[in-house]
Amino acid sequence: MATRTDAPTRREQILREAARLFAERGFHGVGVDEIGAAVGISGPGLYRHFPGKDAMLAELLVGISGQLLTGARRRLAEAGTDADRARPDADRVGTDGSPAEAEGSPAEAVLDSLIEGHIDFAIDDRPLITLHDRELDRLRDSDRKLVRQLQRQYVELWVEALRALYPDLAEPAARSAVHSVFGLLNSTPHLGRPGSLPGRAATAQLLHRMARGAFAAAAGV
Structure with a gap:
């Protein structure tokens, strides 16, 4: 993940939002579409960065x-x-x-x-x-x-x-x-x-x- 002074990459943004959502609602309580929406991309677009949750x-x-x-x-x-x-x-x-x-x-x-x-x-x-x-x-x-x-x-x-x-x-x-x-x-x-x-x-x-x-x-x- 990014250092405190670096601008996060899209991949790092995805991980940060995934961590927040997983912590709030549990791993199975969060869908790929929701993670995508949190960073402003479509759910299927996440698969360009990660194969899945x-x-x-x-x-x-x-x-x-x-x-x-x-x-x-x-x-x-x-x-x-x-x-x-x-x-x-x-x-x-x-x-x-x-x-x-x-x-x-x-x-x-x-x-x-x-x-x-x-x-x-x-x-x-x-x-x-x-x-x-x-x-x-x-x-x-x-x-x-x-x-x-x-x-x-x-x-x-x-x-x-x-x-x-x-x-x-x-x-x-x-x-x-x-x-x-x-x-x-x-x-x-x-x-x-x-x-x-x-x-x-x-x-x-x-x-x-x-x-x-x-x-x-x-x-x-």
Whole structure:
């Protein structure tokens, strides 16, 4: 799908409207003609872009899983570059002589960056969260397995980042904490209509604080 600054292509417009309609009324409650009407083309005209609704659903769910993984890898690479530039500050130690992973440390910046990226998705692509929860089982086995594979890789990036900040947190506990935070962040479809939220910035800040608080609680700090 398009980035926030790019004008969406017709194909991307179709996917966006399909996601909205599927989330609102269910996969079987939406016809091809309705998706076409939402983007200003005839229903049969959609077949120049997609062979059918099943293909739209697969591209939506596989696509967002791939986008989240790619975005997380990019954020980790960018945070790693920033950490290398700030390495002298990262080498400080705590009062007990142990490495100080306190506020403002590179490990914290990495985790914050991952949280920010997921919050962007959770706020801006709410229909896809609903779609994943309701319609994942409608995908072909191969597509569903690909979604799960991409999601597992995404989770492991978070687990690694979390344990870098909290080294004493065991891997199974870290993985459970990551899944729990995903559940928290992905609760946005239940927060009411976009206009009823307290504003995008305020919602993002609240979700970020809650995610960091949950991770700190899991680590016992």
